[in-house]
Amino acid sequence: MKVLFFWGGPGNMDRQFGNPYARLLAEALEQHGVTLEVAKSLNLWHHVFRSDIQALHFNWIAPHYAAERLPAALLQLVSFCAALIVAYVRGYRIVWTMHNLYPHEMAFPWIDHAIRLLTCRLAHAVIAHCQQAATLLEEYFGRTHGVHIIPHGEFITPYRNEISPAEARESLGLAPDDFVYLFVGNIRAYKGVSPLIETFTTLDAADARLLIAGRIHRTYHGGLPDSATEDSRVVLQVKSYDDAIPADDMQIYLNASDVVVLPFLDTLTSGSAILALGFGRPVIAPAVGCLPELLRGHGCGIVYEPHGEHGLLHALRLARSLDLRRAGQRARERAEGLGWDGIARLTLAAYGVA
Numbered sequence: 001m002k003v004l005f006f007w008g009g010p011g012n013m014d015r016q017f018g019n020p021y022a023r024l025l026a027e028a029l030e031q032h033g034v035t036l037e038v039a040k041s042l043n044l045w046h047h048v049f050r051s052d053i054q055a056l057h058f059n060w061i062a063p064h065y066a067a068e069r070l071p072a073a074l075l076q077l078v079s080f081c082a083a084l085i086v087a088y089v090r091g092y093r094i095v096w097t098m099h100n101l102y103p104h105e106m107a108f109p110w111i112d113h114a115i116r117l118l119t120c121r122l123a124h125a126v127i128a129h130c131q132q133a134a135t136l137l138e139e140y141f142g143r144t145h146g147v148h149i150i151p152h153g154e155f156i157t158p159y160r161n162e163i164s165p166a167e168a169r170e171s172l173g174l175a176p177d178d179f180v181y182l183f184v185g186n187i188r189a190y191k192g193v194s195p196l197i198e199t200f201t202t203l204d205a206a207d208a209r210l211l212i213a214g215r216i217h218r219t220y221h222g223g224l225p226d227s228a229t230e231d232s233r234v235v236l237q238v239k240s241y242d243d244a245i246p247a248d249d250m251q252i253y254l255n256a257s258d259v260v261v262l263p264f265l266d267t268l269t270s271g272s273a274i275l276a277l278g279f280g281r282p283v284i285a286p287a288v289g290c291l292p293e294l295l296r297g298h299g300c301g302i303v304y305e306p307h308g309e310h311g312l313l314h315a316l317r318l319a320r321s322l323d324l325r326r327a328g329q330r331a332r333e334r335a336e337g338l339g340w341d342g343i344a345r346l347t348l349a350a351y352g353v354a
Helices: 021-030 068-087 109-122 132-140 165-172 194-200 245-254 269-278 291-295 312-319 323-335 340-350
Strands: 002-006 034-038 055-058 093-097 125-128 147-149 180-186 208-213 236-239 258-259 283-286 301-304
Touching: 002 021, 002 236, 021 034, 021 340, 055 312, 068 093, 093 109, 109 194, 125 132, 125 340, 132 291, 147 340, 165 245, 180 194, 180 269, 194 208, 194 312, 208 245, 245 258, 245 269, 245 283, 258 269, 269 283, 269 291, 269 301, 283 291, 283 312, 291 301, 301 312
Parallel strands: 002 034, 002 055, 055 093, 093 125, 125 147, 180 208, 180 258, 208 236, 258 283, 283 301
Antiparallel strands: none
């Protein structure tokens, strides 16, 4: 069986700068006789008349119709919908992984909603990364049949993990006895980096450090608060969008940290959380999307309520009382339990392969 995977272009398969999700899924599926080809073009019309593929697997839908101006967005919307209907009529199996409920930045929300309703109507299978995602799928789009709950796979194998914590800290100018909170990943509005910095600066702990390691996403125009440079405890390793962090450098930031803080304002799944667990780092995250199912009950982090007295500041304080060695072991075990072979086997069912 050959499946065409719409992931974001072949450049995202780059081992140093791409997201490893599609590559790891493709390698696992190959062991079961399924070829996962990443689409080189997001124009669906380039693919709907191919005879060498049996299924179309969409991860992010928004790139197929995204535009800043309404006329262009409508034109692309009509084109994509027509191509999707043609693909359905021609007998392709259509699969959608609902990685996000909606795009993180929405120019025309009604278009985003409409295209997801159509996708849910035509898709033979929809993959949700957790039970909460499946619940939202039903609530927002009315989809209840052909729903496959398949977790996000581990990110252990793609990343080097050779540098010691002491060496990593020394390279960043951090002291051995600092308590280091790390945010790692793209800096976007929904990730809550600015609120994290502002909250951290109210933390009364002289030995605390907040390491921000990531790049400013092209959609993010808010900038960082003044406290990011005014508080000497905040350590910035921030790059422009065109200057991504190489995969080999991730080990420096993760091994220099005690805990990873991901203060999302809204999300379903998080590759950054998966990455942190693979490095044996406890994760602090809000009770949104799939994060509670990923972390709660596994002893590998702290899940806080986004609002109220037990919010982010409380979680930052609570992290200092963690048994870091034990929580780190649990984090690694949680990641190891998300092996790609098992995920490939579950994905076969979504593809209709017995």
